[in-house]
Amino acid sequence: MSLAGWRPALRVARRDLVRHKGRNALVAVMVGLPVLAVSTFATVYETNDMTSVEQLNQQLGQAQALVTPTGSDPIDQNVDGSNWSTLSEQGSDAGEWTPDKVRTAVGGDLLDITSTSSTMRTERGRLPVHVVAADAGSPQLAGFSTLREGRYPRTDDEVLVSPWVADHGFGVGHTIELLPAGADSADAGRTARVVGTGVVPTVYDDAMVLGLPNAPFAQPSGDDVQHIYLLRGPDPVSWARVRELNKVGLAVTSRSVVQHPPADWQSTLTNPEAFTEYGSSNADRAVLVLVVFSIVLEVILLAGPAFAVGVRRQRRQLALVAAAGGTARDVRRIVLAQALTTGALAAVAGALLGIPLGALIVWAVPRVRPQSVLGPFDVAWLPLLVAAALGAVAALTAAYFPARAAARQDVVAVLAGRRGTVRSRRGLPVLGAVLLGAGAAAALVLGTKQGGEYWVAGGTLVMVLGAIALMPSVVGGIGRLGRHLPLGLRLATRDSARQRGRTAPAVAAVMAAVAGVTTLAIGASSDFAQSRRDYQPRQAAGVTTITADSVDDAWWTAANTTAKQLAPGRELLPVGSLGRTDPGSSWSPSVYVPPKGCPAEPIELASEASQPADDCLNWQTAGLNDRPNSYSSTPSVVADRAALAALGYQLDANQQAVLDAGGVLLPSPALIDSTSHATLMTYDVYYGGTAKTRDLQVHRVRAAALPPMRQGTMLTVVGAIMTPTTAKQLGIAWQQTSAVLSPSANPLSRSAQDKLQESLLGTTRYAEVYTERGFDESFALPLVGLIAVAALAVLVGTLTATGLALVDSRPDAATLAAIGARPRTRRTMAAAQAVVIGLLGSLAGIAVGLVPGIAVAWPLTAQHNDANGNYVWGTPIIAIPWLMLALIGIGVPLLAAAAAGLGVRSRLPLTRRLGQ
Structure with a gap:
């Protein structure tokens, strides 16, 4: 193809770019914004997606290797060294390695960074924290942590906190x-002054305190100690040395090997197939192609109307x-040269502007979320080049059909000022209907099966293409219905139908965006509705319980005093269990x-032959008609009637009488004989070896049945x-293991719950307030986000298309003004134009999005956990947010209409019109 024919076209395009800045700026925005979004996302993603080489400083500091037993x-x-597999079927315990053993096996200068659980005293109690012992400010650990504020510790009484x-x-x-994690509340702790805040990426705990290795509070205690072994020194660790250490059970992340991996490293493995690196799957490539195609399609639909109007302005x-x-x-x-010039400039500008915008986001994220750690700033040059090229190609594609129309126009009619008649191709609606049906079939038939998400995505794209093909006919049909509408809407619908080459792409752009959001x-x-359905409550609604470990009656008395202070008018009611547990026994x-x-x-002493059914092993559920596969079970509960009522148990007169008479309540009538009595055995079981019992007590007690309490789908037995x-009358020992807060009209506030939790942790090793x-999860934030995205798409598409329509119809508006139309008529026409474009695009998008939305919800919600915790394929949940769709489909177009009506000029200068 000779370039000689393009030189005059490019010269005309350059002049048009300078002469019509507003129209070309609009085209540039339509093309450049998607490219800018892709460029920004690619830059942030590339920065956050850290390679093995980029992670080295966070893992090793400036050491040569990380050694992991x-x-x-x-x-x-x-x-x-991020993945390993043992060559023995038996396996072994990594806890066998001590720092001295690792140091001997490595034979080098080994730095041992320890981290251990601890607690931090507060005004109300204690907070669990993770204490890391490391000189993070030293040059040898540069990069191991990230300083957010202040400085690193320099003395043993200084700390850095998360x-x-x-x-x-x-x-x-x-x-x-x-204080150490197991310390009593009366023990004296070690004080330290906070000199900085920062993040240690390899320590996965938000509550982190970092001190120097010799600091008294940083010394590891107990068994809950984690080690990070760093091999220092000038000599790099070769792959051969790594394989030698692998033979004794040490995994090694070597700086030298990661930076310069040997080409044949897999050949040195015993089982190289276990570490085969697979490329991206066909499904991943299909999704990538789908995303790219969707972006290009959206650019074409947004820029197409602008090119169509530009060609109409250049008709003469x-x-x-x-x-x-x-x-x-x-x-x-x-025409194509103008698209190439504008599109290429816009695409290149969008790709380049995405770099500083991405850098701004990378700079802002750690300041908004200090716990976040991003990698070194990277620019994804290949995605940026692809995005820029796709933007330019999309601009050319968007201009192709207006260019064809311009080449076929009647020269005499144009020079005479006549516009001509636009008709849709007869085969286009048929093609659109076929594509709609094929896409819907793919989504609903193949997409509703397991792993059908990709069919849903592909079917959605095909449906969108089908709807785009149908859109000119739909716009033409709306124009024929305009005769029954008020003047403003009648003019708008007829103008849209007459200029469907401009209107249809704009409506399709709105439709495509709304379909995706729908x-x-x-x-x-x-998915949210399924989570709400499958939620398993632990106890009755509004009930607050407290559980603690290894505490005495005095502790419960103090806990009750604290609860009264934080929840005035309420108190703790004791709940216990039969028997006593000796710690460590x-x-x-x-x-x-x-x-x-x-x-x-x-039952622990019974032979297998004497156990005819599971009713003997799970005696709590014996004889229940609605016997669950999954339930929470407690052998016994010792509580008075007030505590039982607070727990949510509702007792009838007979059950209350049995309790008051010294009897027991059992979960099943099968446990009670004809005389309304039952045999109750209490004993201790030895779990240190062969099962045996001691302190067996057998009691014949009066009994009544209290069916298990159901919370959602979970049965509490x-x-x-x-x-x-x-219990006292029968001579059975019991101990308080928990407490329930006395009932109130309102549940305990979250603030009071957190304060009570913190206070109780200050006096014992373990306490939980629930x-x-x-x-109580909320779908409001994702819903608002989806509404915002859809509203932005509808507003941009509608207002852009309306502005183009108003520019294109200025001669008509001037003619109307000349024959006596009121000034507000143009405002009415603008609002009506926005209503037609926005309402038609939004409703069409909702209609198209309903099918894939239902289809994608099918595999998403049909797979769930059954009562046994296994994944099963069951009945899906289809929840359609009608209110949101109504806001998008009706509310946003009306908002766009109001903006268009208020923002347009009422009066225009008269335009000389020739015969049509």
Whole structure:
């Protein structure tokens, strides 16, 4: 193809670019914005996607290697040490390695960075934290941590804390007191002054405190100690040395090997297939192609109307070119050259502007979310070049059809000022209907099966293409219906139908964006509805319980005092269980009520031959008609009637009478004989070896049935319920293991719950405060985000197309003004034009998005956990957010209409019109 024919076209395009700045700026925005979005996302993603080489400083500081014990058996590992597999079927324990053993095996200068659990004293109690012992400010650990504020510790009484700890009131300048995790509340802790805040990426704990290795509070204690072994020195660790250490069970991340991986490293492995690196799957490539094609399609639909209006504004100029001897090819080249010039400049500008915008986001993220750590700033040059090229290609594609129309126009009619008639191709609606049907079939038939998400995506794209093909006919049909509408809408619908080459792409652009948002909204709403359905409450709604470990009655008394202070008018009601547990003992208390047909001795001592059914092993559910596959079970509960009522149990008169008379409540009538009595056994079971029992007590007690309490789909089964008075009368030992907060009209506030939790942790090693609030997650934020995205797409597409239509119809508006139309008529026409474009595009997008939305919700919600915790394929949940769709489909177009009506000029200068 000769370039000689393009030189005049490019010269005309350059002049047009300077002469019509507004129209070309609009085209540039339509093309450049998607490219800018892709460029920005690619830059941020490339920065956040850290390679093995980029992660080295965070893992090693400036050391030569990271050594990780895996056990005593030989291993294979991948080249960067992030994955390994043992070569022994038995396996071994990594805890066998001590720092001295690792140092001996490595035979070099080994730096041992320790981290251990601890607690930090607060005004109300204690907060669990993770203490890291490392000289993070030293040159040898440069890159191991990221400083956010202040400086690194220089003395043993200084610390650096994570942003999470600083946000809890312990920022720079504060003094903190640290205690070992198992320390009692009366123990004295070690104080330190906070001199900085920062993040250690390899320590996955938001609550982190970092001190120097010799600091007293940083010394590891107990078994909960983690080690990071760094090999220092000038000599790099070769792959051969890595394989030698693999033979003794040490995985190694070597700086030298990661930076310069040997080409044949897999050949040195015993089982190289375990570390085969697979390329991207066909499904991933299909999704990438789908995303790229969607972006190009959106650019074409957004820029197409602008090119169509531009060609209409140049009709006379192009007709003069043809009248002067120019061929149809010359006319096409002029239009395409303008698209190439504007599109290329816009695409390149969008790609380049994405770099500083991405850099701004990378700079802002750690300041908005201090805990976040991004990698070194990277520019994804290949995606940027591809995005720029696609933007230019999309601009050319968007201008192709207006260029063809311009080349075929009637020169005489154009020079005479007549516009001509536009008709849709007859075969286009048929093609659109076929594509719509094929896309819907793919989404609903193949997409509703397991792994059908890609069929849904492909079917959605095909449906969008089909709807685009149908759109000119739909716009023409709307124009024929305009005769029944008020004047403003009648003029708008007729103008849209007459200029469907301009209107149809704009409506299609709005439709494509709304269809995608509709699909996402239905899928997300359905997934949220499934989460709400499958939520498993732990106890009755609004109930607050407290559990603690290894505490005495005095502790519970103090806890009750604290609860009264934080929740005035309420108190803790004791809840316990039969038997006593000695800390560290292998003996554990147990309860057994023999069902009918089961052994009359403790079930742990019964032979397998005497156990006819599961009813004997799971005696709590024996005889239940609605026997669950999954339930929470407690052998016994010791509580008075007030505590039971607070827990949510509703007792009838007979059950209350049995409790008051010294009896027990059992979960099933099968455990009670005809005389309304049951055999209750209490004993201790030895779990240190062969099962045996001690302290067996057998009691014949009055009993009544109390069906298990159901919370959602979870059944709470309690073996035996009795009051503390009854336990004392029977001579059965019991201990308080938890407490329930007395009932109130309102649940305990989250603030009071957190304060109570913190206060109780200050007095014992373990305490948990839990309030059952039901499923309280919110879908509001994702919903608002989807509405914002859809509203932005509808507003941009509608207002852009409306502005183009107003520019194109200025002669008509001037003619109307000349024959006596009121000034507000143009405002009415602008609002009506926006209503037609926005409403038609939004409703069409919702209609198109409903099918893939329902289809994608099918595999997303049909797979769920059953009562046994297994993944099963069941009945899907389809939740359509009608209110959101109504806001997008009706509310946003009306908003666009109001903006268009208020923002347009009422009066125009008269335009000389020739005959039409």
